[in-house]
Amino acid sequence: METGKQKSSVEEELRRGPWTVEEDLILTNYISKHGEGRWNSLAKCAGLKRTGKSCRLRWLNYLRPDVRRGNITAEEQFLILELHSRWGNRWSKIAQHLPGRTDNEIKNYWRTRVQKHANQQWMPRLLERIRTAVDSSRAISNAHTTLTSSNDNSKFSLPHVPGCCNDYSDERDRAWVVEEEGWPEFPTPSDEGSMLAGLWELSAMGSNMYVE
DNA sequence: AACGAGGTCAACCGCGCGTCG
DNA sequence: GCGACGCGCGGTTGACCTCGT
Incomplete structure (x- = not known):
């Protein structure tokens, strides 16, 4: 005993x-x-x-020797958003697609940098659009090329992504968005190297769409 | 310079699942 | 089939850091 x-x-x-x-x-x-x-x-x-x-x-x-340390890159941010929109809080599964990143690191990143924006009006739509967009492997490839070739995160621009923010082929869809949700509130990108730089770029594309 | 608020991240906790005897 | 055990996962905590006042 x-x-x-x-x-x-x-x-x-x-x-x-x-x-x-x-x-x-x-x-x-x-x-x-x-x-x-x-x-x-x-x-x-x-x-x-x-x-x-x-x-x-x-x-x-x-x-572990292969653990990557340092800031999450724009490419990784995009991937995390997409994979989370697909799988939810399956951190270990998401981490498998980000070589060198641990589930703990991704989880912390999500909770500290993304979750606080989760109640923003534009976030659910943005995530849904990202999820839809990356169903196309071409979109992923294009985004990858663009993101990794950019030296300045604040200025990178994503290519036209089918189903993403800049794809309102149906005018009724665009009208519905404004009518039902009003003008979206976008965050201010306080840190150009942060995750929000990528989100900002994406959301800004959506914003331009609204006002054109 | 000092202090408080908020952010970050390493580490812990508890649960559930798989394996083994 | 069943219980014990070990492991992995997601959630949570708390110490430390940074920034604004």
């Missing part, structure tokens, strides 16, 4: 909180020698006073 005293002594042995450089080194060296797998036993064998879960998380989100 496990006593409270025994339990607390076990808990005391386990470290929590931020990882130290030494712990990172131990984990990295151990995995480079023995490989991943069986995280609980790995933690014990490596001599780390951490749970298997903690080791796994640290390795996958930070220590």
Whole structure:
């Protein structure tokens, strides 16, 4: 029978909180020698006073050699929006399509930079249009080319994307949008390198459509 | 310079699923 | 078939950072 005293002594042995450089080194060296797998036993064998879960998380989100660090690019932003509109909060699935990015990173990105705009009037329509647009592989290819060839995110322009913001082939559709939803409120792109630069560009295309 | 508000992100938690004995 | 265990996933937390006043 496990006593409270025994339990607390076990808990005391386990470290929590931020990882130290030494712990990172131990984990990295151990995995480079023995490989991943069986995280609980790995933690014990490596001599780390951490749970298997903690080791796994640290390795996958930070220590793995192929982890990409740094800002999410415009291309990645576009992809995240599209994949999220398709799959919802399936972060690990979305991460599989963004090499080097972790589900945790994408989840954090979405929650901190995208979700706060989710209640904007233009957002649901924008996401729906993106989702529709990228059903065409040509659209993805064109967008990819344009986004990656641009050095200035504030000035990049997406090509004509069928079904996207600039595609109101049906005049009744455009009239319906204005009549039913009114003029959309667009955000101010405070940071040209941010996700909103891409969204801004897309939404601006929609805005031009409305006023032409 | 000091302080508070808001943003960011690493890490933890709890649940559900798959595997194994 | 069933329970125990380990793992992976999505949600949440909290420490730290940045920016505005």
